[in-house]
Amino acid sequence: MKHHTVIASEAKQSPRWIIFSLVALLLASCSSAQWSGAIPRYDTGIDPETWAQIPAGDFAMGQHDVITKIEKPYEMMITLVTNAQYARYLNKATADAPVKIANNPIVGAYPGDKFSGKRHEKKIEAGDYPHLVTGNPDGRLAYDGKFFAVKPGYENHPVVAITWFGAKAYCEFYGWRLPSEAEWEKAARGPSPNSGDKRAYPWGNEIALNQANFYASRDPFEKELGAQGDTTPVGFYNGKTYDGYKTLDAPSPYGLYDMAGNVWQWTGDVYPQQHYRYMRGGSKGVYEYNLRVWTRNSAEPDFYGPSTGFRCARDVGKK
Amino acid sequence: MLTKRFNFLFTSTKGLVLVAIALISLETAIWGMLSGPMAELGIRDIVVRATGMILQPVEREGRIVMLYHSIAMAVIAIEVYIITAILPMKRDAQTTINSTITVGYITAQICGMVFAYFGRNWIFHGLFLFGQSLIFFAGIKLAFALNPWNKDYAISDPAYSRTKSGMNLERAAFFTMAIATLGSALFGAIPGSYSGNGFETFLAEDVIREPHKDALQLAVIGHLHIMLTLIAVALALIVGRWLDFKGKLHQVAMPMMIGGTIIITLGVWLVVPFEEIAHNFIYVGSVFILLSALFLVIFGFDQLIRERLAEQKIAKANFVQKLGALLHDPLKFGALWQMVYMNFVVTFIGIFMAIRLDKIIRVWPQREERVTLTGHWHILAAICATIILLYYADLIGLKGKARQWFGWLIIIPADIAFGAVAFFSTKRLYISESAQQPLVDTLMLISDAGLATVLVTLALLLVWRLVDLFKAKGKWSQELEEASR
Structure with missing residues (x-):
């Protein structure tokens, strides 16, 4: 199989911008956005191995409340996939060989998408595609040539810098799948078509600084790193107090945490006539209006970044 | 005496422009x-509480x-006031145009904001x-008044762009712009009337x-x-x-401006039925308009230098003297x-984005592309505002x-701010998300300081005019x- 690199990472564009880079370097040298010591460790008490069941039925989807039917009940992870979970998976998946680590990036097979030749559409043919890049400073996983391990302190944080291919492969390795956009949104909003419930966020219609991890939300991780901060442990906003920082309990109506903020979440839909994959939920790096449940983000499927993660869905009864 | 002040503010060009600038400034500040x-x-939270604004998350886009x-309407009103003042037209036409647009923009501006931010009362909509x-x-009415075929406004001076029959091509360019604006307003009003009812914006x-x-999209x-x-x-x-503006460059620039305006407007309208080819029209029209503006700049710079050197009685000037003459009047x-600066922070970036769209811009997440787009047109709008202020x-x-x-307090801080915003909006070209925070903080500080200086300078001018009214x-x-003369 061929190895396609559909998309260059962000860093590959920079050589063309020498002047900009110099200026940026000059400005960036004013201060640092790295942890000076160990990152704070917080036990949220939320078990990332837990799943929530979401019933079948209608729900109001999107900003304009389009009534959408979910045919079958399904389950979704109540938290984002953590670094610990993804490291465990990689150690098993590389041994079992669906994921290959002969070269960097780590790749896996993908059967390809139908290509329509639509303007701006890119071909995604059958082949190996990147899942993650080892040694990427945005990632929280370390690889010593034999095993993957989590950088200390990030065990219960959401895994980031994983491509759509890598997220999909994780879910499918265990017999699960990425949620569709509709499944994701229903899990975030709850059953609202006839209830008059027009909530914009998983917990209601207003957002407080201590309810989700978003840009300039002043969580403990922003104290050192600035407004963009860092990922927060999964399920962080559950009403607990951490080192004097009181959070609000912010689950969705079905009990899912981090359905707003922390990291964008890949969804599984592959739409005709485009190669983009869609993300939901907003992240630590964007203002709160991006956390509204209907907000969409998209990227090419081999994009990876420090604010992009995922969670899985599965049919009811499937373990 | 109140009547006199009212007459100044709402019947004289200077008063009308002052009121519109003041309203835009107030709106921008809040x-x-x-x-x-x-x-x-x-x-924001303090302002929302103090003013009683109701900010439903679902209504943000609307x-x-x-x-x-509401801001654009006031800007258009300012341009109309200036056009009716600087182009020859009948006095009653000027009066009816100005009075109609004044009632129109103030009603739209105030009622639009009350509807959008204070509880969605449909009467205000x-x-x-x-x-x-x-x-x-x-x-x-403005388009009628600008009618370039009207013999009363024919010109004979060969220094200005005109047809053989004497039609003033500069007036024709204003007329073309007015017609294109009316058509393009309808072009937006149709989808607006369908999806702009507050629910599907x-x-x-x-x-x-x-x-x-x-x-409609x-x-x-x-x-x-x-x-x-x-x-x-x-x-x-x-x-x-x-x-x-006159002379050879004017004679070339005006037909180009007319042609460019027609081509770009038709190109944009054609986006709906023929999106693929429409962009070619837009590119051609843009080139015509930009070249026309370039000719104006060349003429203007040359004129500023010549006039100042003549005032100084310098017959043979060196480079420094010419530069000094060019910079002598910061307003002009x-x-x-x-x-010129717009090309660096708007046009060239826009061209780069268009050329490298699939290779670079659309490799990024859509939210990153969104930042480049919003930065792009915010800068263009703000540059237009600075020109109006000058x-x-x-x-x-x-x-x-x-x-x-x-x-200088408008130009320098504004341009520093626009440069910072241009850097900010294209930051992903040269810095990764995880490393961006110090750069973002620095750029925000620079742009905020620049814009704050512009706003304070403008506020001082407005306070002076307010005190003067007393x-x-x-x-x-x-x-x-x-x-009234």
């Missing part, structure tokens, strides 16, 4: 506190659309539409990657682009008249310079040190007297 760093600092419109309708009606930057945009995207373009075209023509130089300062006869201070024989009374 609503500017609802986003960005002001929101981060908690100022609110923003109305905010943009109706008044917002009524106000916009009045503006449209004033536009029709969207921002263009949120649908850019949709492979299938419906006709395409019309909205086209509308916002062409309206801003036409505001800029009108402004370039106004600056041309201000500097008495600034208006032209902003057109023009206004000249209009009211700012002289001496006040002229120098005002001019004087029995203030500047306002002279200006009213001049207007």
Whole structure:
């Protein structure tokens, strides 16, 4: 199989911008956005191995409340996939060989998408595609040539810098799948078509600084790193107090945490006539209006970044 | 005495422009506190509580659309006031156009904001539409008044661009712009009337990657682009008249401006049925308009240097003397310079984005692309605003040190801010997300400081004019007297 690199990472564009880079370097040298010591460790008490069941039925989807039917009940992870979970998976998946680590990036097979030749559409043919890049400073996983391990302190944080291919492969390795956009949104909003419930966020219609991890939300991780901060442990906003920082309990109506903020979440839909994959939920790096449940983000499927993660869905009864 | 002040503010060109600038400034000052760093600092929450604003998350896009419109209407009104003052037309035409648009934009601006931010009372939405309708009606009257085929406005001076029959091609360019604006307003009003009822609004930057945009979405995207373009075209023509643009460059520039305006407008309208080829029209029209503006800048710079050197009685000037002469009047130089600078922070970036769209821009997440788009047009709109302010300062006869201070305090901080915003909006080209925070903080600080300086400078001017209004024989009374002559 061929190895396609559909998309260059962000860093590959920079050589063309020498002047900009110099200026940026000059400005960036004013201060640092790295942890000076160990990152704070917080036990949220939320078990990332837990799943929530979401019933079948209608729900109001999107900003304009389009009534959408979910045919079958399904389950979704109540938290984002953590670094610990993804490291465990990689150690098993590389041994079992669906994921290959002969070269960097780590790749896996993908059967390809139908290509329509639509303007701006890119071909995604059958082949190996990147899942993650080892040694990427945005990632929280370390690889010593034999095993993957989590950088200390990030065990219960959401895994980031994983491509759509890598997220999909994780879910499918265990017999699960990425949620569709509709499944994701229903899990975030709850059953609202006839209830008059027009909530914009998983917990209601207003957002407080201590309810989700978003840009300039002043969580403990922003104290050192600035407004963009860092990922927060999964399920962080559950009403607990951490080192004097009181959070609000912010689950969705079905009990899912981090359905707003922390990291964008890949969804599984592959739409005709485009190669983009869609993300939901907003992240630590964007203002709160991006956390509204209907907000969409998209990227090419081999994009990876420090604010992009995922969670899985599965049919009811499937373990 | 109140009647006299009312007459000054609402019948004289200088008064009308002052009122519109003041209203835009007030709106910008209040609503500017609802986003960005002001929101981060908690100022937004204070403003919302103090004013009783109701900010439902689901209505955000609708609110923003109305905010943009309410500011744009006032800007268009300012341009209309200036056009009716600088182009020959019947006095009653000028009076009816100005009075109609004044009632229109103030109604649209105030009622639009009350509807969008204070509880969605539909009576105010109706008044917002009524106000916009009045503006449209004033536009029709303006187009009639500008009719370039009217023999009364034929010209014989060969220094100005004209046809063999004497038609004034500069007037024709204004007329073309007015007709194009009316058509493009309808082009936006149709989808607006369908999806702008507060329930199905969207921002263009949120649908850019949709492979299938419906006709109404395409019309909205086209509308916002062409309206801003036409505001800029009108402004370039106004600056041309201000500097008495004439000669060979004028003779070339005016037909190009007319052709460019027609081509780009048709190109944008064609986006709905023929999206693929429409962009070719837009590119050609843009080149014509940009070249026309370039000719104005060349003429203007040359004229500024010549006139100043003549004042100084310098027959053979060296480079430094010429540069000094060019920079002598920051208001006139600034208006032209902003057109040049626009290319660095708007046009060239826009061309780069278009050329490298699939290779670079669309490799990024859509939210990153969105930042580049919003930064792009915010800068263009703000540059237009600075040119208007420089023009206004000249209009009211700012002289001496006040002229120098005002001019440079608008140009330099604004351009520093625009440069910082341009860097910010394209930051992903040269810095990764995880490393960006120090750069973002620095750029935000620079842009905020620059914009704050511009706003404080403008505020000082407005306070001076406000204080002047309380004087029995203030500047306002002279200006009213001049207007009634």
